[in-house]
Amino acid sequence: MLLIEKYTFGVGDRFAHQAGAQLRAFEQLAADGVDVTPVWNKSNREHTFVGSQPQSVYDAAQAAVASRGWKKPWHVDADHIQLKTVDAFIPCSDFFTIDVADSIGKPAASKDIAAFVERHPELVGKLTLDGLSAPLEVTQADVQRVAEQYLLAVQEAGEIYRHIATTKGADKVIAEISMDETDAPQTPPELLIILVAIADEKIPVQTIAPKFTGRFNKGVDYVGDLQQFTREFNDDVAVIAHAVKTYGLPETLKLSVHSGSDKFSLYPIIRECLQRTGAGLHIKTAGTTWLEEIIGLAEAGGDGLALAKEIYAYALEHVEEFCAPYASVIDIDASQLPSADTVASWSGPRLASAIRHIQGNEHFNPHMRQLLHVSFKVAAKHGTRYTDMLKANEEIVGGEVTKNIYERHLRPLFVG
Template identity: 50%
Template sequence: MMKIGKYSFGTGDRFAHEGVNQLKALIEAEKLFGVHFVPVWNKSNREHDIIGTEPISTRKEADAAVKALGYKDQYFVDADHINMHNVDRFIDCCDFFTIDVADYIGHTGTMEERFLPAIKEAGKIYRHIAGKKGADNFVTEVSMDEVDEAQTPEELRYILKEIAKEKIPVQTIAPKFTGRFNKGVDYRGDLERFEKEFEQDLLVIDEAIKEYGLPENLKLSIHSGSDKFSIYPIMGRLIRKYDKGIHIKTAGTTWLEENIGLALAAPEGLALAKKIYVNSLGRMEELTVPYATVIDVDVKALPSPEEVEKWDAETYAKVMRHNQAEPLYNPSFRQLIHVSYKIAAELKDEFLPALEKYTNVIGDQITANICERHIKRLFTE
């Protein structure tokens, strides 16, 4: 089995341009906080479809970043949220597979009735990948997070038991936790309840390793991990208490920082960032539907195009940047931009050269965001 290190960080980005900046952030975090995170470049099938890219672009990004920085440690490319219908295009270029079986989870009945069909499907997909790639050549994650109802620790125990029976060597598992994990903004829910559930999940994982013979490095995977600042200290404290690893997936947060960097870099960058917002306002429905379970945009809180037109770069950055102490910070604006990468893809002849041209300013935003706002909160608070 290809084994992933204790702490790992999913650092995907929509346009496969920030590999170097993301890897720099993890290297910097190791220097500052003494914690090594294995980089995992994740880009979901949904993102590839919306942008019109192929999974090989993520592999190229990761390899190029590793080469550019002379990085010598382990890294992965994650086929994120795949299923039987789309896994084949990821087989050659990925070595981490997130098998998404949320659609096979039933809404009523016993645990067996609700979860067994999903786990059987995960087994089928796992064996399909193993058959093509060789069982020793990839890391397996099973994800069930994109559903409305959270899974209890008791349900997680059942799920892991059945996963073991299917002989899936799962190393990371992504349950749906209590509360809202909206994209690009903070956690919304009962923190005490989250803490209790997370702690119980860690204990369940320990038991599953001992009793069901699952891989000893099995750990929780936190999807939509971007910007969940209020739960980071809780998770950090608990994984240290129980000496457990963690996998955190972020991707959206990097795309949001690209926008901030563009706006700050030059007037033409600011104009482009504004254009992405204004275009997205007219296409809210289309952009938000694929993300219905993971965003809450308050339409009334969105500024009008006329208002945005008057903003300078600093104002744009203050509205967008996830700083809850800043009065101008607008989480609805941020969430709408989160799903607007399709607009940037349509404007790619403008957008991609701008990413290149302003990579230094953008890179500073990305590195500070991953390092100072995300990882720091896990290990120093």
């Protein structure tokens, strides 16, 4: 299989214009002495919304790598693919986020569940693992329940992985399994049982994205109990280390944090764990580059500012339409959204400060930020007018993109 690097960081680029600016942030971090591998990602849903094709992500990334002389690894992620959507991504991706959320909660064949429970008596009892906050206490009923909840999803992941590996070649594939887009978080004992099922299915998974407790809304900070997240994250790292040693999973297997963008309160917790344990990490920034484009256009003034205001006004008129596909990962109070007329009166810096995620800024408005985050197809409706505006203001827009990734994400996560 293609081995994943220790630290990988997913970057979204809705309109395929910021790969160079994104890569510059990784160059700056490398100058600080920390190597993190960029992974460009874009889901089938996002391609559908903006009318693009998977190949465009690879082409933009490759052009940036060539123009900036990047000699280190990089990847392209077929983000949240399923069997019915994966084929278009296979030629141009080497990282595959296998999304089986739709199968979670649907039971596998009863004989398969019974066989799994019988095959793994070692899961039952009090399990003391290095690094755990407390021993895992697992009953046979727990193993049965988790198998009923997740075994079919793991079997589906195996089917998807084998299709990709057969088509592309296993030595050209990094496999991630995503379990985060579901209602209930997976506890550390559940994660262990899931990993055992993945090992049984012989999927060489290298990153796994569980759902953590708390809210991971798009483009804004984590909402939840920080102490509980600390326990869960550290315990999950310990569970993964145990599963690798005990069940023959790849040594490169690591946690993946989805909707990781702007979870500023979690970054110190994650960094401390990585530094203490030596564990790896994959994290996705959930497309905040699109927001930095709007911020850059606002700061540019003139036609760029006018277009940013137009986009907000249109999004405001279509709140329900744009929010519906993302309802589980946004919390917007419509009463906190300023009117289009109010925003029309703002200067460029005033609009930018409402969207830019600096929590100490009195003008920052998380409700505006979330609405714009999920309204990227408004820009697609403008076609070349929007992308021409990005080109015309490339320096200021690219500067915002680089600064956001480097200063607000990469350094807090990996340097401190």
